[in-house]
Amino acid sequence: MSSGTGWDATHVTLRMTSRRRSQLARIAASLHVAATPSEAVDAALERSGSQARELSDRVDALEDMVAASAMASRDDADRIAMEIGLLAELVRGLNRALSDALQAD
DSSP states (O other): OOSSGGGGGSSOOOOHHHHHHHHHHOOOOOOOTTTOHHHHHHHHHHEEEHHHHHHHHHHHHHHHHHHHHHHHHHHHHHHHHHHHHHHHHHHHHHHHHHHHHHHHO
């Protein structure tokens, strides 16, 4: 009777390096006194999923902020361009009036 291979496996052997052991021990200590390595692995997977969702939500919020800022910048640029156009028209009008006044003298 086989327990499967790859993602079909129902059991996995995990080498416990000292780093991995200490990380899982810290996670197990945050669960309950008699937490097993399997419970620590489950908790780590849940936490990583939760953190990934939180980071994804933050990225979405930042993207929304950037889009809103870009929209405001475009609106500001459009407003400034319109004001520059109005000022240019005013300057042309003043130049015509000055030119007409100088020619009248």
